[in-house]
Amino acid sequence: MVDNSVLELNLGLGNNNNNNNVVVGGDAHAHAGQSPRQRCPAPFLLKTYDLLEEGESEDMTRIVSWNEEGSAFVVWSPAEFSEHTLRRYFKHNNFSSFIRQLNTYGFKKMSSKRWEFKHEKFQRGCRHMLSEIRRKKCEPSVFPAYLKSSSEENATEENNQQLLMEENKNLKKERLELQMQIDECKALEIKLLACLSQFVDTQQTKIRRLC
């Protein structure tokens, strides 16, 4: 009889084996480029949250820590923070890049006297709220107000065009996906045929022997 496992084996063509994805430093953090639709918070937020939490148990609270109430965090020593903490959690050691990210995610600096940053949804013990924090988006094609004035007709037309381009983009994406599906199907067909052929041979031999 045909080994079932052989048949099953070939059906798993569509799986995404991303194992070749080498992320160094053994971090279990999410990766850049992940779709924001997923519940998973941005890597930056997870890393920042985790470095605070992991800092609690170590001797790191003199460098960075939650504030008294856990409603914000304070970088007590930017130099050490950059050299040790940033280097450990991120791909750089520039304090200003870290701050750029904080701003991107809507954090506010609380005091001019110390590096204290706050965000509604970024609080001690509330890791689950991180996924509610969104990047500020960069207003892809908002045109300056003074150019908008020409007429509403123009605006409508431009809007139309925008929609068309959107649809166009989606169609191209769909096309790619369909094409890939077809490729998979074809590959599967080839495997099935090979499997069938091999089985026929095997059986033929068996029968011949039995005769």
Place this chain on the structure above:
Amino acid sequence: MVDNSVLELNLGLGNNNNNNNVVVGGDAHAHAGQSPRQRCPAPFLLKTYDLLEEGESEDMTRIVSWNEEGSAFVVWSPAEFSEHTLRRYFKHNNFSSFIRQLNTYGFKKMSSKRWEFKHEKFQRGCRHMLSEIRRKKCEPSVFPAYLKSSSEENATEENNQQLLMEENKNLKKERLELQMQIDECKALEIKLLACLSQFVDTQQTKIRRLC
């Protein structure tokens, strides 16, 4: 007393002291984010060029090198290249990220048999040509031509729209065809599986009879 070096380090927010930007090998490379208007080539290109040139003098040609004519370069050992070279010149060690960049800058893969990449303006001994290589831009805005005068602009726009609609229509047609192909493939699969299954049964019976 407070260590001065610690204090100084913290002030580097506004000014661009990228000295803490640890890219090994004492590089004089430009940095990301620099304006493309400047004559300076993209950091990625400089780094890639330099790693080839610096490799010449060392024992690195077995990992990566120019090809015979110096018209392209070959990564002979992607594993070592990633671990050793990428890690040294970039902020990662993913070969696929490197390739993504090559594609962004318009390099072409020359052979399916080895990792050879070519770009018109990327050749041995021609460091000065690097500044002529441009990133492929990503369709920055829906309407790149705001600043044109509206009279001739209108015609262009209408023409654009027409083209868009045309493309759109074709894409939808293509989609339908692809979908039909998929349906056929699936039907064929089912038939093949049925065929296989039936054949198995028949043979089983035959063999049982012969035993």
Place this chain on the structure above:
DNA sequence: GGGAATATTCCC
């Protein structure tokens, strides 16, 4: 603080 360019990642 944020705009914009380049870099890196993930995905199709």
Place this chain on the structure above:
DNA sequence: GGGAATATTCCC
């Protein structure tokens, strides 16, 4: 290969 999201850098 390339689209698109996030990350990092540079600049105002």
